[in-house]
Amino acid sequence: MNMSSAVASSPRLRWRNPSVLPGFGLTLGFTLFYLSVVVLVPLTALLLKPWTLGWDGVVSVVTEPRVLHALKLSFGGAAIAAIVNAVFGLLLAWTLVRYEFPLKRFVDALIDLPFALPTAVAGIALSALYAENGWVGGPLSGLGLKIAYTPLGVIVALIFIGLPFVVRTLEPVLADMSLDAEEAASTLGATRFQILRRVVLPALVPALITGTTLAFARAVGEYGSVIFIAGNLPMKSEIAPLLIIIKLQQFDYAGAAAIGLVMLLASFLIILALNLLQSAFAARR
Amino acid sequence: MKKLHALVAAAALLVSGAAQAANVTLLNVSYDPTRELYKNVNAAFVAEWKAKTGDSLTINQSHGGSGSQARAVIDGLDADVVTLALAYDIDAIAQKAQLLPANWQKRLPDNSTPYTSTIVFLVRKGNPWKIKDWGDLVKPGVHVITPNPKTSGGARWAYLAAWAYAEKKPGGNAAAAKAFVREVYKHVPVLDSGARGSTITFTKRGIGDVLLSWENEAHLALQENPGQFEIVYPSSSILAEPPVALVDKNVDRHGTRKVAEAYLQFLYTRKAQEIEAQNFYRPRDKAVLAAHAKDFPEIKLYTIDDLFGGWTKAQATHFADGGVFDQIYKPGK
Numbered sequence: 001m002n003m004s005s006a007v008a009s010s011p012r013l014r015w016r017n018p019s020v021l022p023g024f025g026l027t028l029g030f031t032l033f034y035l036s037v038v039v040l041v042p043l044t045a046l047l048l049k050p051w052t053l054g055w056d057g058v059v060s061v062v063t064e065p066r067v068l069h070a071l072k073l074s075f076g077g078a079a080i081a082a083i084v085n086a087v088f089g090l091l092l093a094w095t096l097v098r099y100e101f102p103l104k105r106f107v108d109a110l111i112d113l114p115f116a117l118p119t120a121v122a123g124i125a126l127s128a129l130y131a132e133n134g135w136v137g138g139p140l141s142g143l144g145l146k147i148a149y150t151p152l153g154v155i156v157a158l159i160f161i162g163l164p165f166v167v168r169t170l171e172p173v174l175a176d177m178s179l180d181a182e183e184a185a186s187t188l189g190a191t192r193f194q195i196l197r198r199v200v201l202p203a204l205v206p207a208l209i210t211g212t213t214l215a216f217a218r219a220v221g222e223y224g225s226v227i228f229i230a231g232n233l234p235m236k237s238e239i240a241p242l243l244i245i246i247k248l249q250q251f252d253y254a255g256a257a258a259i260g261l262v263m264l265l266a267s268f269l270i271i272l273a274l275n276l277l278q279s280a281f282a283a284r285r
Numbered sequence: 286m287k288k289l290h291a292l293v294a295a296a297a298l299l300v301s302g303a304a305q306a307a308n309v310t311l312l313n314v315s316y317d318p319t320r321e322l323y324k325n326v327n328a329a330f331v332a333e334w335k336a337k338t339g340d341s342l343t344i345n346q347s348h349g350g351s352g353s354q355a356r357a358v359i360d361g362l363d364a365d366v367v368t369l370a371l372a373y374d375i376d377a378i379a380q381k382a383q384l385l386p387a388n389w390q391k392r393l394p395d396n397s398t399p400y401t402s403t404i405v406f407l408v409r410k411g412n413p414w415k416i417k418d419w420g421d422l423v424k425p426g427v428h429v430i431t432p433n434p435k436t437s438g439g440a441r442w443a444y445l446a447a448w449a450y451a452e453k454k455p456g457g458n459a460a461a462a463k464a465f466v467r468e469v470y471k472h473v474p475v476l477d478s479g480a481r482g483s484t485i486t487f488t489k490r491g492i493g494d495v496l497l498s499w500e501n502e503a504h505l506a507l508q509e510n511p512g513q514f515e516i517v518y519p520s521s522s523i524l525a526e527p528p529v530a531l532v533d534k535n536v537d538r539h540g541t542r543k544v545a546e547a548y549l550q551f552l553y554t555r556k557a558q559e560i561e562a563q564n565f566y567r568p569r570d571k572a573v574l575a576a577h578a579k580d581f582p583e584i585k586l587y588t589i590d591d592l593f594g595g596w597t598k599a600q601a602t603h604f605a606d607g608g609v610f611d612q613i614y615k616p617g618k
Contacts, residue, residue: 065615066611066614127490128489128490131490131491131492132490132491132492133490133491134490148490149474149475149492227478228482231474231475231476232433232475232476232477232478233473233474233475233476233614234476234614235614242478245353245436245478246433246435246436247606248353248356249350249352249353249356249435249436250352250435250604250605250606251356251359251377251381252606255606
């Protein structure tokens with residue numbers, strides 16, 4: 001903190017902070033090389049590919065009603081799933097950090113399952129559960145609620161894969177939070193709700209936004225688990241990644257890349273906005 | 286002493302045998318429902334090849350939607366032979382990656398298709414909706430399960446079979462066929478990406494009243510779930526020709542041309558034709574077909590060349606982006 005303010009106040013513009021650690025050139029060089037190979041080169045290929053269609057070609061691909069609908073479902077579904085995960089992930093993280101109960105370690109390990117399970121396995125398991133002859137889908141369809149093979153099924157799958165992101169981001173923050181502030185608030189006469197609203201939640205919001213953003217980002221591009229439960233009907237339950245696959249099957253690489261590019265840009269803008277929001281919250285504290 | 290000599294001789298024989306016999310590996314890239322067929326065919330061919338040449342042959346199989354398998358080969362999946370659901374997908378490999386010559390389909394007998402198949406209906410036990418023919422698919426309330434023609438070879442054959450029925454029935458024409466096919470897809474609640482996925486949706490998830498299925502896949506479903514389903518043969522269907530081909534560039538690089546060629550020719554032998562018939566593919570061999578006649582009822586089978594002018598044309602008209610199939614799902618129609 002002191003260092004950076006010193007730099008900011010010094011009249012000479014310096015491109016790096018002096019550091020007592022040696023090896024800056026080597027590590028920065030490796031970082032740039034690694035990022036280029038792993039992230040930038042594939043992304044550049046994606047950025048360049050669609051333009052073989054020309055501007056009009058790209059626009060006509062991504063404004064097709066079917067593509068627009070699929071994008072809406074992928075982003076809308078991911079947003080709903082992320083919000084659901086934010087609420088219940090917070091609850092889960094709170095329970096796991098603040099209380100002691102038998103089998104706590106076991107429950108804690110369960111949270112990671114969606115990370116570890118191959119997505120196709122998750123998709124098949126979910127569709128078996130939520131189909132009309134499944135354990136969950138059967139009783140629900142008796143109530144007139146169909147989940148598998150509808151857009152609701154998409155959201156269920158996205159909630160499943162996104163949950164660990166929220167819980168795992170919140171847990172360390174919650175664990176680090178000392179009880180002092182809450183106790184102090186209590187001695188100053190704050191009600192329980194006031195403590196929650198004014199002391200606990202503000203400390204958690206930046207991490208909550210980060211976790212929700214991660215869950216959202218993961219869900220937007222999710223293919224494997226969704227495809228088995230979605231039904232995949234055009235204009236109804238077809239997700240954008242499936243349209244990309246369909247285009248690839250038809251050897252339409254440029255068309256596939258055009259949809260990919262739109263998804264990339266939209267995700268980038270949304271994640272950027274969420275990050276700005278997060279740093280705004282962090283700065284206010 | 287005699288015993289020792291015999292042992293030494295046997296050991297010497299073993300060693301020399303091992304020195305001569307090579308370990309050869311082939312990769313057969315195939316479509317979705319042929320897993321069981323090629324498991325059996327491969328075992329028979331491996332034994333025969335071992336007896337003939339002494340080489341230990343391993344045949345690896347890769348399965349998936351026909352279109353995605355073709356794309357994988359184009360993108361570098363090292364197939365020695367491809368055995369896909371339709372000629373268009375192998376044409377694509379020839380055109381886009383030039384891994385085999387454009388006239389590949391002329392290199393083996395019968396359009397390079399050692400066995401044929403067709404599309405039939407699988408219905409639930411007792412046929413509660415009384416589905417007898419294509420026309421019954423569009424009864425109000427009937428749900429039809431079939432994969433997405435954009436990604437599944439079997440689904441394309443099913444689509445064309447429905448079209449052929451509507452165009453060829455008395456008073457039918459192209460416009461009526463288009464309207465009929467559109468109506469059929471309005472009755473489809475789930476579009477899986479491959480044939481196996483649709484079979485699972487229908488048989489395991491209990492979705493739908495009728496599955497438009499490969500003939501062999503329908504028989505397999507009967508075997509796996511005894512007493513739950515029935516096969517219905519419609520009045521007409523389509524002659525599906527799933528072709529096989531050598532991938533020249535890959536076999537030359539691997540040095541496997543001879544064994545790969547022998548493998549494809551093996552598919553036409555009496556022995557392999559018998560295995561194909563047992564796996565419910567219609568064999569080309571008349572005698573084998575006659576022996577299994579009860580499994581393969583005779584129905585009117587249209588061919589893609591007669592009715593649709595070949596795969597290239599059918600693909601462009603019906604399944605390409607903006608083609609007839611896409612128009613079905615255009616909103617507001």
